[in-house]
Amino acid sequence: MSINVYSEVKELKRVLLHRPGLELENMEPDLLEELLFEDIPYLKKAQQEHDYFADVLRTNGIHVEYITDLLSTALSKDEIKKEFINEYLQLSEVKNKYILDALKDYLLSFDTKNMINKIVSGIRINEFKLKKETFSTKVRMNKQFYLLPLPNLYFQRDPIAFVGIGIVINKMRTKARRRESLFMKYVIKYNRDFKNTPVYYDMNNHFAIEGGDILILTDKVLAIGISQRTEPEAVEILAKKLFFETDESFETILAINIPKKRAYMHLDTIFTMVDTDKFLAHSKLESSLLVYVIKKGDKDLEVIEEKTSLEKILQKYLNNGEVKILKCGGEDEIAAKREQWNDGSNVLAIKPGVVIAYDRNYVTNTLLRENGINVIEIPSSELSRGRGGPRCMSMPMNRG
């Protein structure tokens, strides 16, 4: 099944996930901030919740793929495995030669699946002994991990984005997540099912962009958040690529300037699409917005600034009569803040008007239902602790 994503809401056919694993158990309080968590999910329950999510998708006829399986197929040959490990260790900034060599040997001693699991879960200092210890290895090893875990990998929305028939391989803003994009880079390069997928942005670019900021509103219009995680230069590079170097149908990018703070981390933290004419958003969103409308000009990008309400801007650029923005938590201010904190605005549409949402955000879910949206709830005690919802946990590959 080929890559085909020209909508946020059209029927979802194929989606990419990561089932959380031991990487969550390699977090401890002193590491949380660096690893972008506020709390430690209980792994067993998190896996049960995640399996429930995957089952809901499958029950709705959606083909679920796991990133670790795709990578495992890509790393089928020894030389490719070595190339991947080299690049991974380089991105992890392992500089000491003795440690570097020991890590390479250690990783290559596993079969491909277990090697990938090790890379995701992180490698503790007490897992193996170095053959040779020196002053510098001693100093370097005065910590808990050779390689830190990738606890955010279950947020598959962020390291890449499928756009049209192609892929955007993201340069992640934070060191904690930078290595995640390498997984898909190798899938595109070496997994035969993906060999014709054009790459529209590469992780070697200097400027950060993350998938949670990229929304495909229609086959003509994208919305991209200028956020804590996505820089304007990255949007410019991507816009030029899409408009002038591909046959993609996209003509307009609404670059939405959002506050650069954790509570507004990505555009999809505060704004998701639930139907062809309905959106769900942070209750305080509208007052704080400036939208740059980037259009394909004759030879260069044309940019105008819009300062009216987001509803009006969407109405204008989606050519869609009425557009309605529902507010996370409704009119109750405490519920709005509480549910926003638990990713109430972050739902995944699997068809126009049908969304998957966390069960704990019941005020928002009731409001959605009152507005004609079919809400499928999934359990959320543990998954929500990573500060991402159903949209963040999934990367659509095909929408019909």
Ligand SMILES: NC(=[NH2+])NCCC[C@H](N)C(=O)O
């Ligand atoms: N698309 C999203 N909203 N993703 C949420 C990612 C949450 C993750 N803990 C991070 O800080 O990166």
